[in-house]
Amino acid sequence: MPDLAAIVADIAAEMAAAPDRGTPASYIPPLAAVDPARFGIAIVEADGTVHAAGDADMPFSIQSVSKVFALTLALGAVGDQLWKRVGREPSGSAFNSIVQLETEHGIPRNPFLNAGAIVVSDILLGRHEPREAIGEMLRFVRNLAGDDGIFIDEAVARAEQETGFRNIALANYMRAFGNLHHPAERVLGVYFHHCALAMSCRQLALAGRYLMAGGRNPDTGGSVVSARRARRINALMLTCGHYDGSGEFAFRVGLPGKSGVGGGILAVAPGIASIAVWSPGLNERGNSQLGTLALERLVHRTGWSVFEPR
């Protein structure tokens, strides 16, 4: 086993000195205000050991990383029926593209595009009030991480709601095709709130353990999802987790991962580790510049790529 304590310390030091840090998202003030100098990393091993460095305990807006948890919860609610309303293919398009919806009858290509996650939110809403669905999501993530300190940043949710015209467009567009069952405002209430989850790298890596562990929650030993479903969520993260930069992430890092515009990435080395990195500056595909680089170095030193001989 590689010396993970030394590795995370090295990587944090290298990232602190990195000159090209990308550009933080600026479309809402709470994201624009984040200090681009931040960098955090946390690794949870299969046995529960945690290695952390940098700003690993500072909460940040996980944004689209939450789509993994939302998908997991929605699959628990409706099972594989979900796949009648959302595809499983990389889109080759940007996260907020509306083009494919027109030619593909309102069925988003995958659950990690905005459109796909909005359908997932529609499923989460189910027969509930938005407030209840949001509460359930928060409890789910707190439970996964074993940490009740996780919260939803209302300022972020509100800012999204005030400026999220593209997402309102996506939701209504799918509603026109019958692929949204509730009013767009209610569905987007759920969507914007789960995207506004604030978590630290440590909390995020802990929450992701079930994907490393064949679907089980190591704290309780209980099954979050079946082993098969965990494997499939990992597959979706690898092929679709970084929008139109997913191929590049697989090429460079080689781990299932999901990024968010807040600069966080959750990555999974099945059977080995759950990893979270965070640095607010984004590359031109909207994925964390230093987060990706840090994972590339981690994989280089550990040999954890799923494409490496075991």
Add this chain to the structure above:
Amino acid sequence: MPDLAAIVADIAAEMAAAPDRGTPASYIPPLAAVDPARFGIAIVEADGTVHAAGDADMPFSIQSVSKVFALTLALGAVGDQLWKRVGREPSGSAFNSIVQLETEHGIPRNPFLNAGAIVVSDILLGRHEPREAIGEMLRFVRNLAGDDGIFIDEAVARAEQETGFRNIALANYMRAFGNLHHPAERVLGVYFHHCALAMSCRQLALAGRYLMAGGRNPDTGGSVVSARRARRINALMLTCGHYDGSGEFAFRVGLPGKSGVGGGILAVAPGIASIAVWSPGLNERGNSQLGTLALERLVHRTGWSVFEPR
């Protein structure tokens, strides 16, 4: 270790009895003439043990599976310069789509689309005559498999050349953007010939060993490509190896794989096995119907998915 001898026998028996076998490619007579009842499977373990069943020794047209070998050879020739002319992202489009070339200035999304493989062929052509480039490719694959019985089916190559108008269009279209350096006819001569490679499942699984083995050829111990490059080729196979069915293949099978319209699939379990399956009937994405199902069952029984805890 699972009882592979029993598993391949079981799978071959199940596939022989499968009612829905898909539809063989019919665009050229030599492919249309293949018996849809055929099914073969061969697995080469890391220690060299081979398990085979069904029509595992019957040569078939490997078609696009050859794009993996062509890419490997071209990377050897020009290194990462290749990525200036070809992308590394899934396209979300069919294998022969021309649409993205128009908006993306003649740069194909990845080397496993027809357009991408045509650029790779342009690189293989280099300063050679087409005949020499084809000869080099054949020697390379024979060497990888350790089998001089591998041949190019001239009837297939000729039929492709007579009807390959879409590929002629793709080549000329990229030439208009300056992304083809040789005349289309010469490049397509190379392309159509390497797609016309005839191999059995056994030969194909043997030829794929370097991708399982960190880039080394187990016969010689020599390095075919670096470990890093082998890992990256595996990543590309996983994200892009099945055209617009790549996400689905990752979801169901979870192994790097490359399919061809001849009904063959090469799949890689890094460090564990190189696998080839063949059945001529295709699903609606152009990938082998029973080949995919066979791999799904294999992975189910062995736990070889790269998304499974190790």
Add this chain to the structure above:
Amino acid sequence: MPDLAAIVADIAAEMAAAPDRGTPASYIPPLAAVDPARFGIAIVEADGTVHAAGDADMPFSIQSVSKVFALTLALGAVGDQLWKRVGREPSGSAFNSIVQLETEHGIPRNPFLNAGAIVVSDILLGRHEPREAIGEMLRFVRNLAGDDGIFIDEAVARAEQETGFRNIALANYMRAFGNLHHPAERVLGVYFHHCALAMSCRQLALAGRYLMAGGRNPDTGGSVVSARRARRINALMLTCGHYDGSGEFAFRVGLPGKSGVGGGILAVAPGIASIAVWSPGLNERGNSQLGTLALERLVHRTGWSVFEPR
């Protein structure tokens, strides 16, 4: 001068007997309920003589025909500044396509697409309340037609508002690009109401006289728009007035025209006549099947095509 009285009578008789009447719009109940047997025609000559036949005095929902009047009013308000926010090219796409907005930064191709007319409605809204903007539009059309009996069908406007998810999507999508200055709900309030104008063929042909008459209102002699602007609106009607069936309409009829999904068409023979036809059944492009056929026959018998030697 051809015998217009006889011609309109003949056409009405032929259309009454036409077997293939197309399919009425069914997306909202008030349109689905219209009797497909209806057909009306009214022609106003330059000297004011009116020829009418069939259901020429029955009000119908003019729908997108209203986009001509809305454009005229908006040009009066902001002049050629309007063209910074809306293009002047045929789109080659369906009336409600969202695809081009994504690649063209939220600028609709022309003012007769839904997206374009929504921008026009945003301009009409200006500093007013929606109710005032709608009132101004109604007064404008009444004044053009010289008929205070023209009204807005509130049942139609309400039904549009309840089901117009695509239009809500278009509006929000443009808002995301900054090309909508007011909240989508307010703009669509204006849009849905002017599309819900109910007019008879006679009223519609009277309202269109200014486009025949170099921009002047024959009742008052006053200028509605300049001669140059009238000419340009005619040009836009010819190139863009029938969505992705505009080329076909020009080919068959050869007059500037604007159709609506209610089955109405306003057509203009500059200097000669303003013409309105109505039949609720639509062809596969969403334009009135018999309305188009009636205009084709009218032009055949009168030689009024703008492409005919004068």
Add this chain to the structure above:
Amino acid sequence: MPDLAAIVADIAAEMAAAPDRGTPASYIPPLAAVDPARFGIAIVEADGTVHAAGDADMPFSIQSVSKVFALTLALGAVGDQLWKRVGREPSGSAFNSIVQLETEHGIPRNPFLNAGAIVVSDILLGRHEPREAIGEMLRFVRNLAGDDGIFIDEAVARAEQETGFRNIALANYMRAFGNLHHPAERVLGVYFHHCALAMSCRQLALAGRYLMAGGRNPDTGGSVVSARRARRINALMLTCGHYDGSGEFAFRVGLPGKSGVGGGILAVAPGIASIAVWSPGLNERGNSQLGTLALERLVHRTGWSVFEPR
């Protein structure tokens, strides 16, 4: 009748002094070599009177203007069967776009796009040798203009053939859909040669007289095409004659017209005049900058727009 002699002289003087002349096509040397200071105009009235100014007698490469004559000839050969293989709608795309062919099964949107004109050339080829088809086309245009001095510029045709990779792509792409009946090289031989027709403004305006005159050749009184077909060709020129600048041309000029990258435009005022202008500098849509401006001024002074009251 306006004083056309004075008008053409004025316009030629204004164009000589125009500062912003656009940019000549540079994709082949013979076009790049043309002096951007050139400007010519010729008007043939219905009675045969010719008014000319500037470089009205200097031959230039008519390029895509030839598509009008090719379409006329092909309609004569196969009649309305032609429309099974080519559409009649503006495309909303650039002249050499390949995108729509993919989604519309190899049927070009209209005969004035490159793809459409290549299908037209395929029809012209018919059972002939390319040389014969080219000869027939040359005789046809000479006959229309009543001038045997019209020739094909072999240097232009050769240069097109050497660099026309996009057109080769378009032709092969349509062949893949079965919408090209002869080998691409032979069809493109015809296409490149008719695009290489060299004509002066005077010759071009004379050749266009049949479109002004209801289909008749004023020299002979014979019918080139029926009145109905002439009207329809005019309609196509108006909706599709300037690629994705067709709407703008209709808006500004209001005459059926066809442009070419050589800087020529043929425009038709039905019943009144056939007009040709030429200036090599192009605007951003690939249409002659000063040619368009000259026509706009001509129409302003004569009131010849088809959208003006008669």
